[in-house]
Amino acid sequence: MGILFSRGGCHIQGHKELTHGKKIITLTDPKAIGKIYIPLVSGNGKELLLDIKEGDYVKKGTRIGVSQGFYVPVFSPVSGFVSGTEKRFNSLTGRPVDHYVIDNAFKYETEESLKKYDYDKVSSEEIVEAIKEAGIVGLGGAGFPTYIKYGAKNIKTILINACECEPYLTTDNLMVVEETETMLKGISLMMRASQAKKAIIAFKEGHSDMKEAILKYIDSYPNIEIKEVKDRYPAGWERTLVWNVFKKEYENLPSEIGVIVNNAQTAMAVAKAVLEGKPITERVVTVSGTAIKEPQNIRVPVGTVVSKIIEACGGYKGEQVFLLAGGPMCSKAQMNDQFVVEKQSGGYTVLFFEEIEAEPCLRCGACTLHCPASLQPVEIKEAVEKKDEKRLQDLKVNSCIECGLCTFVCPSRIMVTESIRKAKLMLKIAAAKAKAAKK
Amino acid sequence: MKFRIKPAPFQRSTKRTTKGIMLELSLVLVVVWFVAILMNYTLMGEAEGTKTILMGDVALVAAFVTDVVTALIIKKNVWQYFVGSYSYVTALIFVLTLPVTVSYYAIVVGIVLAIVFGKIVFGGFGYNPINPAGLGRIIVALSFSLAITGVPGLVSDATTSATITSALNWKDGILPDGFSLGRLFLGNYAGAIGETSALTLLIAGIYLSIRKIADPRLMVSYTVSAFLITLFMGLAFGVANPFVYGITHILVGGLAFGAVFMVTDPVTTPTSPMGKIIFGLGAAAITILIRVSGALPEGVVFSIVFMNLLTPIIDGLVKGKTTDKIGQRWGVILALLVLAIGINIGVAFLGGVA
Ligand code: SF4
Numbered sequence: 001m002g003i004l005f006s007r008g009g010c011h012i013q014g015h016k017e018l019t020h021g022k023k024i025i026t027l028t029d030p031k032a033i034g035k036i037y038i039p040l041v042s043g044n045g046k047e048l049l050l051d052i053k054e055g056d057y058v059k060k061g062t063r064i065g066v067s068q069g070f071y072v073p074v075f076s077p078v079s080g081f082v083s084g085t086e087k088r089f090n091s092l093t094g095r096p097v098d099h100y101v102i103d104n105a106f107k108y109e110t111e112e113s114l115k116k117y118d119y120d121k122v123s124s125e126e127i128v129e130a131i132k133e134a135g136i137v138g139l140g141g142a143g144f145p146t147y148i149k150y151g152a153k154n155i156k157t158i159l160i161n162a163c164e165c166e167p168y169l170t171t172d173n174l175m176v177v178e179e180t181e182t183m184l185k186g187i188s189l190m191m192r193a194s195q196a197k198k199a200i201i202a203f204k205e206g207h208s209d210m211k212e213a214i215l216k217y218i219d220s221y222p223n224i225e226i227k228e229v230k231d232r233y234p235a236g237w238e239r240t241l242v243w244n245v246f247k248k249e250y251e252n253l254p255s256e257i258g259v260i261v262n263n264a265q266t267a268m269a270v271a272k273a274v275l276e277g278k279p280i281t282e283r284v285v286t287v288s289g290t291a292i293k294e295p296q297n298i299r300v301p302v303g304t305v306v307s308k309i310i311e312a313c314g315g316y317k318g319e320q321v322f323l324l325a326g327g328p329m330c331s332k333a334q335m336n337d338q339f340v341v342e343k344q345s346g347g348y349t350v351l352f353f354e355e356i357e358a359e360p361c362l363r364c365g366a367c368t369l370h371c372p373a374s375l376q377p378v379e380i381k382e383a384v385e386k387k388d389e390k391r392l393q394d395l396k397v398n399s400c401i402e403c404g405l406c407t408f409v410c411p412s413r414i415m416v417t418e419s420i421r422k423a424k425l426m427l428k429i430a431a432a433k434a435k436a437a438k439k
Numbered sequence: 440m441k442f443r444i445k446p447a448p449f450q451r452s453t454k455r456t457t458k459g460i461m462l463e464l465s466l467v468l469v470v471v472w473f474v475a476i477l478m479n480y481t482l483m484g485e486a487e488g489t490k491t492i493l494m495g496d497v498a499l500v501a502a503f504v505t506d507v508v509t510a511l512i513i514k515k516n517v518w519q520y521f522v523g524s525y526s527y528v529t530a531l532i533f534v535l536t537l538p539v540t541v542s543y544y545a546i547v548v549g550i551v552l553a554i555v556f557g558k559i560v561f562g563g564f565g566y567n568p569i570n571p572a573g574l575g576r577i578i579v580a581l582s583f584s585l586a587i588t589g590v591p592g593l594v595s596d597a598t599t600s601a602t603i604t605s606a607l608n609w610k611d612g613i614l615p616d617g618f619s620l621g622r623l624f625l626g627n628y629a630g631a632i633g634e635t636s637a638l639t640l641l642i643a644g645i646y647l648s649i650r651k652i653a654d655p656r657l658m659v660s661y662t663v664s665a666f667l668i669t670l671f672m673g674l675a676f677g678v679a680n681p682f683v684y685g686i687t688h689i690l691v692g693g694l695a696f697g698a699v700f701m702v703t704d705p706v707t708t709p710t711s712p713m714g715k716i717i718f719g720l721g722a723a724a725i726t727i728l729i730r731v732s733g734a735l736p737e738g739v740v741f742s743i744v745f746m747n748l749l750t751p752i753i754d755g756l757v758k759g760k761t762t763d764k765i766g767q768r769w770g771v772i773l774a775l776l777v778l779a780i781g782i783n784i785g786v787a788f789l790g791g792v793a
């Protein structure tokens with residue numbers, strides 16, 4: 001923090017102890033998993049171009065279709081018949097969409113549709129191609145197709161994000177410990193793909209288990225380093241992370257300063273895609289929070305219905321809960337538990353319902369001093385109240401990453417972040433109106 | 440199972456609530472009040488000591504009654520309204536800016552008007568554009584000037600029958616007999632009850648900054664600007680020791696009290712770091728202008744209330760991110776400081792003060 005400015009952030013309670021250190025449970029019982037549902041819409045809201053139709057028999061790894069817009073293939077996580085199409089709520093788009101229903105045969109017959117490459121011989125182009133064909137996306141939650149990042153030139157460093165700054169979630173941490181070598185191999189492949197000379201694995205200080213696990217193997221990977229960053233939310237946000245590691249800023253993408261940032265689990269997925277020809281068909285998710293009976297990490301096929309996972313964790317406590325598709329700082333509360341696990345889902349947080357009463361704004365500026373995007377949330381809030389679009393434009397509303405810190409720190413318990421979302425919406429509507437008026 | 444919906448985030452800081460902040464602030468104010476009571480007992484006598492106690496009590500009771508009546512009129516739960524209106528903070532700040540010679544009548548009128556016209560008419564706590572305690576103080580200064588300039592005889596120290604601020608000659612800056620910077624710092628002289636001891640206020644200011652109850656940017660900007668402006672004025676006036684001249688300015692006339700408890704009122708001051716610094720600077724410039732060229736001792740309160748009115752404008756000037764154009768922003772601050780020094784010196788010469 002400077003006298004005139006702030007890069008924001010603050011330490012927030014992690015609640016990681018609820019699941020950290022517990023063994024990962026694999027859900028295998030057919031009844032416990034139930035049917036598998038594949039949304040026929042990708043995160044951008046566009047329908048998939050389908051390869052198979054209802055009634056077809058698919059195996060684990062059979063390509064179901066591919067997204068429109070960015071090319072991302074979708075694979076079947078299990079084997080069985082596609083028995084129909086059903087509308088269900090989708091957590092990525094926030095609305096009900098069609099899903100293929102796969103009657104899980106629990107045979108786990110596998111189709112090897114993707115090419116495998118030799119670790120020592122695979123070329124830069126082949127790696128990118130393999131990542132693309134396997135449909136690898138950012139597994140930190142963003143779900144952005146990974147191969148696109150590798151189109152950038154002049155990359156010097158791969159930065160691996162293992163910060164997992166959302167409270168409650170522990171899958172990144174556990175997977176780094178569990179699959180350290182796979183991750184390191186994946187990182188090496190990513191370095192080769194981008195011709196980066198160096199890679200840095202960043203995690204929050206105090207995570208000795210990750211540190212020990214990585215240090216055990218790191219001697220065989222001379223160009224990979226570790227870097228511990230301060231436990232200040234949002235340590236895992238790309239800009240904050242890049243600033244903390246390199247003390248550099250960028251306009252739009254970290255590739256401008258020669259950096260590609262990828263999540264730790266994405267590195268593992270890259271290794272599996274390139275070396276074993278495997279797409280992402282299963283995933284470890286954290287189920288945690290105050291209102292779940294047995295918080296734990298649980299390995300399930302992608303497409304498992306969340307209610308099944310909740311059952312496997314002993315069910316809900318209490319009568320009224322918030323069910324969040326992710327951690328408590330950024331994730332939306334879901335209207336039911338009938339949505340499915342996506343490949344980029346890191347976990348689910350279940351919290352007791354509570355109502356918090358707000359007081360008038362003290363105008364203390366705490367939100368401004370904590371905003372990691374260095375915005376002025378209180379000023380944005382006031383401009384929204386006054387419907388002052390000009391001022392909203394001046395305040396660079398669209399730089400907000402909706403990290404939730406402004407609401408978190410507010411002593412008057414005001415939902416400041418929600419005002420920023422409103423501000424964004426107001427500007428969007430204004431822009432649309434302006435466009436319509438021009439025509 | 441009922442799934443509830445609410446916008447993220449779902450985790451809140453457990454550290455601070457506005458209620459907690461205001462309560463802790465008032466505890467600090469109570470400490471300052473106690474120091475005032477002690478000083479008035481030991482330095483002046485029992486009558487003054489008791490009066491200091493009663494002054495605070497009267498202000499608090501008057502504020503409480505105002506709240507209760509308001510709650511009854513607007514049909515709100517009395518206790519909830521009282522807890523959320525923070526009139527007790529207003530009352531404490533207000534009363535600490537008054538000298539022991541003030542009449543109880545003036546206190547009651549001041550606090551009631553402060554709460555009604557400084558807060559309630561705007562919609563209550565959080566919506567008031569100007570510092571209510573400051574408004575109350577101005578009302579008292581304008582309508583009861585006799586009540587505060589001091590009734591001779593009540594104070595035992597003959598040199599302090601008037602406040603030091605009005606006794607000081609700002610042309611040469613020479614302190615009256617018996618006064619030293621040390622005495623001004625400790626505060627063992629007559630003046631507004633909470634305003635004289637710079638030492639107490641320094642400790643209070645540091646405490647409030649560490650506890651993040653008040654923003655040090657405001658306090659430091661205000662005092663340092665006042666010091667720099669008067670330092671250069673001292674140089675321009677050719678006073679014997681410009682440094683001492685500057686220090687004297689920030690030790691007297693409630694400047695330290697204003698810096699710690701009034702300039703820092705978050706509701707009525709800008710929210711951005713840049714805005715806070717400009718606010719402090721502006722308030723300092725006007726304080727000195729009123730004090731030296733206007734020859735009025737109430738410069739502190741007037742300047743703060745005036746700057747309160749400019750707060751929306753200052754807020755509006757600070758655009759974008761706080762990390763934007765740092766160099767340019769420092770340039771603006773420096774330019775404003777130079778301007779403040781220039782205007783103060785210029786007006787003093789034109790007005791024939793110097
Ligand atoms: S933190 Fe809350 S009370 Fe403080 S300025 Fe921001 S919105 Fe207002």
Ligand code: SF4
Binds near residue numbers: 370371375377400406
């Ligand atoms: S939610 Fe947006 S405005 Fe609020 S602190 Fe985070 S980035 Fe800043």
